[in-house]
């Protein structure tokens with residue numbers, strides 16, 4: 096048992112703490128308790144407390160504090176009721192203790208037992224070693240969602256509490272949990288409308304993967320707080336007066352955007368903290384019966400005072416987002432020429448925005464239209480999951496695309512609405528209506544105009560699909576469809592077609608093998624496929640069928656009994672690109688820079704990942720690739736979350752050791768005003784003052800603004816920081832940032 100010095104409580108104090116937490120939970124639940132409920136909750140607490148009584152968390156706390164905290168999140172932050180609280184209290188019992196599902200069923204009934212069963216299944220997810228297994232498990236998680244959404248909601252609460260208490264975990268555990276969270280749980284929370292939780296999860300992830308950036312932004316937010324408050328008050332004043340004059344019952348306040356979203360802006364738009372224009376948003380919450388009407392009235396009152404941007408008006412009051420979000424967003428020009436986002440909601444909408452799916456249940460009696468949209472989405476997931484051929488990894492990738500994209504509203508000729516991710520094409524639309532329609536689609540009429548199937552749709556388009564019986568899906572289709580449904584159906588058809596075609600190939604091959612007097616056994620097929628680098632025998636057979644592979648090639652094989660033996664593969668030394676050695680890319684030379692844990696480091700060769708180009712001083716991890724050995728990535732690499740979440744078993748711990756003999760290639764991006772001497776000034780700093788070895792420099796200038804990239808060799812992150820710092824202090828230079836690659840697809 097590890098008891099850290101942070102945690103020193105006597106048994107008595109511990110008991111008091113546990114009871115205090117339990118009473119806190121009851122207080123929150125009070126107004127929902129019906130007759131007999133209190134007894135059940137108490138019983139669940141007792142069962143859990145007893146089952147976990149000898150267990151402690153990594154921090155040294157009694158374990159029962161964890162289920163108690165999860166139960167509180169379930170009530171206070173997600174808004175679920177008694178059944179969910181019981182399940183949250185029991186969520187780790189079946190997994191980790193003697194308690195059985197049967198006992199839970201006998202004591203609490205079949206619903207809690209089913210939900211706890213779902214939670215137990217999901218919790219096995221993290222420990223698996225196999226990639227496809229991991230993806231299968233993610234798929235399982237999504238299945239439970241389609242089953243009883245409470246399972247995933249409690250799981251999200253569980254994950255949130257784990258993220259909040261990650262401090263005492265080991266570094267690699269932290270990274271793994273954070274990656275899974277940003278890869279799966281945060282997007283899911285978002286999709287289920289749990290904005291607050293999603294935001295907190297993202298901030299906590301950033302804190303783990305990029306502590307420096309997180310703390311810097313947090314500090315800057317703190318430093319600018321007074322100034323911001325002053326501005327917000329100035330901005331709000333006339334609106335408040337106007338709303339009061341018009342007898343609105345309302346609340347108005349400004350709130351800062353999350354650290355993660357600010358960081359995201361900085362990174363994707365290449366701007367500094369100071370340049371992120373929407374560091375905060377103004378929120379107006381109305382108490383009213385006439386929701387739609389009053390939201391628009393308030394909008395009109397605001398625009399009496401401030402000029403609004405027509406492009407940035409978002410009306411999710413008339414048509415809610417598909418995750419149920421409702422609000423009116425507008426961006427107006429505030430004092431000092433600053434753009435300010437204003438969000439107008441009613442109390443009910445606010446409840447939905449904060450508690451998502453669960454709040455929908457609460458308002459269900461009202462016969463809300465958004466309810467059915469969430470149902471649609473769940474139905475969609477169920478359909479996809481039932482596709483027996485869908486590869487789990489592809490499925491997750493495709494689904495994530497659906498989760499992240501913005502939405503557009505499109506219409507059938509009859510005026511039925513379809514919500515699609517933005518970027519959707521006419522073909523996506525066809526598949527969204529019916530697979531058969533998609534499969535045979537040859538074109539469409541968008542707003543009565545004829546367009547190709549790849550035509551990208553826009554908001555409010557009306558689409559009529561044109562089909563032909565002769566049409567069938569081809570590979571190209573995958574290049575432009577964006578919805579998960581279209582992708583998975585097209586892949587399915589293509590696979591089917593390949594399978595059928597492969598039959599022809601099999602016949603051709605069999606004849607050839609007959610001739611060689613060996614059977615067309617699986618073993619022989621694999622021998623051939625492997626030798627010619629086909630992924631599978633099916634791929635080989637398909638290639639034969641379409642004339643991509645000539646069976647005469649088989650004459651180089653020899654025959655032993657009924658086995659076909661491939662000739663020796665000539666050993667190919669992969670020649671390195673010319674200056675690779677000099678770049679420090681491959682490091683078998685003397686003086687290791689990297690310590691790789693758990694192995695003797697001096698035998699291991701590694702490469703630095705191209706996506707993030709780590710240099711000594713960066714926080715890094717090693718990743719074992721299929722074809723290129725060990726690759727080193729930064730923990731804040733754009734691809735890190737995907738790698739860690741899906742291939743945890745291929746990750747090795749790595750850390751830099753002090754040694755300055757090897758140089759690493761890295762790059763910086765520079766922005767500034769185009770000035771005659773600027774290039775000279777930059778090279779002067781790089782080669783002159785810092786004596787750095789510059790590899791290349793490219794400058795683009797337009798309308799008096801220039802943007803440049805410099806590639807240099809450095810020994811350590813400190814040198815890079817120094818370079819950025821020096822360049823930034825030059826006259827005319829606006830901003831210097833480290834070069835980052837875009838996340839790669841898949």
Ligand code: MN
Nearest residue numbers: 161186187253
């Ligand atoms: Mn747990």
